[in-house]
Amino acid sequence: MKKAVVIGAGQTGRGYLPRFMFENGNYEITLVDKNKALIQLLQEDQAYCIHFYSKDRKPLYIHGIHAYLSDSEEATKAIYEANYVFTSVGEQNLGDVARQLKAGLAGKKKKTIIMTAENGINPGRVLKQHMQEEGIVAEYVISMTAVFCSTVKLDKTRLDILSMNEYYFPFDADAIDTIDFEGAIPVHDFEKFLKRKIYTYNALAGLISYCGYVKGFEVYGDAANDPDISKTMDYLLEDLNPSLEDYFQITKEDEEEFAQRAMKKMKNRDILDFNIKNGRAPKRKLGPTERIMSPMKILMDHHRDYRIMEFVAAAALVYWQERQGLNNEPMLEKSPIETFCELNDLDMDSKIAQDVQYYYEQIMKNRNHVQVLDIIDSKAE
């Protein structure tokens, strides 16, 4: 039996990753989380059910798992004994994970394969930097996967999950040769692969969730199918697709097909998802390497219209302003626009900052009746 620890027993950590190991049958699975209430439920039930959105797969009943609180003796021992450690905590939490790994890897001789299942352009590198800062000396390698599977928790149940029937499991093949998961696909230059995902799938996800949020939509599929937001997505892709083709040096067909797959997924109302969930962690998502600012810069560099991404940045700031202090969202210590400028090393009088501030004010001016394209069109290119 191989031993696997998943740090972060949330939607992806409990609802996506374990099914590969469970179905393989040769893994002993341990879930570790810092959320006491969640670990208590997992310890009490030792099982939960994964349901699938499109009725295209029978529910999967996961059982026989162990669950421990982060930093507990049991979690440290499980990491010490593990062949694999997966993380699925949100990239912004990888520093805390490195501290847990330090205890678990202390004195360990056996090699540990660590794999991040996080969004970001290179979460493996982020984790490695944190581990180096912690002074961890151990035999380990860090690989990554990219999660194309949408997963939500079923809040009316104790632990159950609703997810896509997704077997596509790309992994960073510059770090490891193979992994015995169904659907495992080796990918070289994983940062390029993740950038493509973040700048296409997640750029659209950012647009839908933040525009959906400021327009008052709770459900993601409703926002994606709103005519105003849907047209905004089409307009964005008219400029973004050719820019990404050139940026990644890929064919028109390749990028268009990738973007259309993303569009189809986002508009699929069977995939129940929420704008609050997809908009979470706006601090991470407003950062310079992420889904808003990187596509914006690529559009600028290709002399294309980037106003839509400026609007998305403004909508993300509204989300942050209104949701600070809720669900672990950090408090804004300065005004939204000052915070945005600090995150992206921009001057307050730069064109981007001025434009984002303009869109922010327009959203706030008519807060309950936001029309995305009308506001964008009210500002010349």
Ligand SMILES: NC(=O)c1ccc[n+]([C@@H]2O[C@H](COP(=O)([O-])OP(=O)(O)OC[C@H]3O[C@@H](n4cnc5c(N)ncnc54)[C@H](O)[C@@H]3O)[C@@H](O)[C@H]2O)c1
């Ligand atoms: N849910 C999805 O549909 C989806 C899709 C694609 C990518 N992802 C990525 O998967 C990762 C996890 O997302 P999620 O939706 O499962 O989030 P989630 O909030 O459902 O789960 C994250 C879990 O990590 C735990 N956690 C946070 N910091 C921790 C720490 N230091 N130690 C132990 N546990 C910790 C939290 O308590 C929580 O239970 C993110 O990087 C996200 O970008 C999720």
Ligand SMILES: O=P(O)(O)OC[C@@H](O)[C@@H](O)[C@H](O)[C@H](O)CO
């Ligand atoms: O918002 P994040 O990046 O923490 O988590 C990602 C998901 O909620 C979602 O954005 C998916 O990555 C997206 O649906 C992929 O197609």
